[in-house]
Ligand SMILES: Nc1ncnc2c1ncn2[C@@H]1O[C@H](COP(=O)(O)OP(=O)(O)O)[C@@H](O)[C@H]1O
């Protein structure tokens with residue numbers, strides 16, 4: 001079957017599918033919030049939906065949770081189509097963006113809420129025991145009788161997490177769970193979430209617009225744009241082999257030079273840039289002569305020298321970052337681009353100060369020829 | 374400006390103050406204060422007609438307030454899930470129901486029910502089995518409770534909906550995400566969070582029903598509520614006993630209105 005969107009409906013050998021989108025689209029009036037999603041989620045993985053605000057990440061998550069039904073296609077959980085299965089019948093739990101803790105209940109009542117709904121009823125002391133264990137897991141032991149409004153933002157976040165994981169869901173859905181936390185706390189929680197996921201073995205599906213968050217926590221990232229899946233892969237795959245310019249720009253930083261393919265030979269392609277320069281690069285996917293492409297070079301792949309060959313570039317700005325130094329350089333014909341050099345190159349060549357004219361060079365293998373979409 | 378405002382308030386409240394004051398009159402003249410005493414309260418509360426009317430009023434007010442609160446709350450919650458033209462029509466009708474003058478509700482209910490009863494009573498008589506006398510449908514406590522419930526329901530819907538609108542939708546979603554059935558979510562999350570508004574709706578409904586004269590005058594049939602009793606007594610002259618009844622009704626109403634106000638204010642406090 002030919003799909004409009006990117007097809008991520010295959011998994012690596014040995015992986016078991018826990019959830020799946022099959023040709024799923026979702027319309028809200030005239031807005032197409034999800035457009036032909038094809039994706040398998042593997043059991044036990046940490047998958048992130050990454051994309052700018054409004055690209056349909058939350059909609060995808062809400063279809064897994066059961067708050068929205070797809071307009072077209074099927075959503076599967078554990079091999080069964082669940083398009084119209086009510087949220088309360090799905091073995092899936094969600095951590096809401098603003099936590100959605102029940103304000104009229106204590107911390108323990110919030111966390112025990114899911115267990116309390118089970119029929120036949122669970123004994124009270126069993127629930128209390130599990131609640132206290134869940135609190136220990138999120139490092140809030142002894143907070144049972146606290147009121148929600150007595151907790152800090154970070155603590156509320158942990159309560160929301162405990163309230164979900166206590167039910168041992170098949171999928172744990174997290175909608176921008178860290179967005180409301182300050183930077184330091186966010187870093188801590190990233191590590192904690194990752195540890196928690198390994199420790200519990202629960203499949204995590206996270207929604208975020210923060211590439212750093214997605215890169216640091218996920219096993220796989222699903223990059224989205226305008227309701228479509230653009231590419232799915234491990235953080236490293238997306239960074240090293242982005243499918244198009246959009247992914248390269250969204251995952252990590254990169255320098256782009258636009259042009260047209262003039263020659264394709266083996267694993268290399270020649271590209272005539274807009275300024276007339278001819279540059280060699282390596283295509284990530286099939287390209288043909290005459291195609292509009294972008295050359296993408298990561299800042300750390302560009303080397304600066306005092307002498308030698310390569311393009312000449314003047315240093316506009318220098319930011320010392322410790323192990324690395326970031327330069328903004330201006331090339332006479334290529335324009336401005338970013339360079340990230342290891343400390344060692346400055347130790348060898350001496351510091352490159354603002355105003356210095358240097359040579360910039362990169363390997364043809366580091367210059368990715370990408371579809372310019 | 375100040376002077377006018379002051380005169381308006383004086384004009385409104387002086388008669389009420391006079392009634393309250395004269396209810397403590399020691400003499401039996403309604404326009405001449407002859408020392409203070411609470412004896413007219415004793416007289417009023419030991420008058421069997423007053424007590425009967427009070428009992429009728431309380432029964433009607435409690436039942437109507439209870440029914441209006443139950444139905445109104447259900448309607449408000451259900452309306453949350455409805456959008457588009459149906460919702461707009463409902464909104465309009467609810468506001469119309471609240472703003473319609475009592476006399477229109479009274480007359481309309483009277484005419485409507487009398488017409489229906491005239492049709493139904495002969496029908497009942499023919500289908501009633503065994504030659505026994507069938508129950509005769511007529512105006513009375515039932516029709517009064519029905520009329521009050523109808524317009525109080527609109528009031529409850531408006532109060533409860535204001536509270537529901539301020540509630541985070543994610544809370545009910547979180548509840549169903551945590552396996553609670555729709556009814557379980559209503560009982561464990563929605564109702565506790567809107568309860569101040571529900572209680573306030575009940576208190577306001579009770580007050581309106583308890584104070585109502587116009588609707589009761591038309592549809593109470595042979596039943597006499599307290600306001601209707603007061604009205605018919607006044608035609609025989611204003612006595613301090615009437616003043617005492619009026620003052621008691623006023624006190625009860627003010628206390629309930631005050632309580633409802635506090636509840637609504639507390640309910641409006643952010644929950645997060
Ligand atoms: N309930 C809804 N009604 C109408 N439009 C919606 C609704 N939910 C989402 N949308 C629209 O769908 C698009 C995707 O939204 P969303 O999934 O929330 O994006 P993201 O989470 O990536 O920011 C947006 O254009 C948004 O306005």
Ligand SMILES: [Mg+2]
Nearest residue numbers: 054057058207
């Ligand atoms: Mg979102």
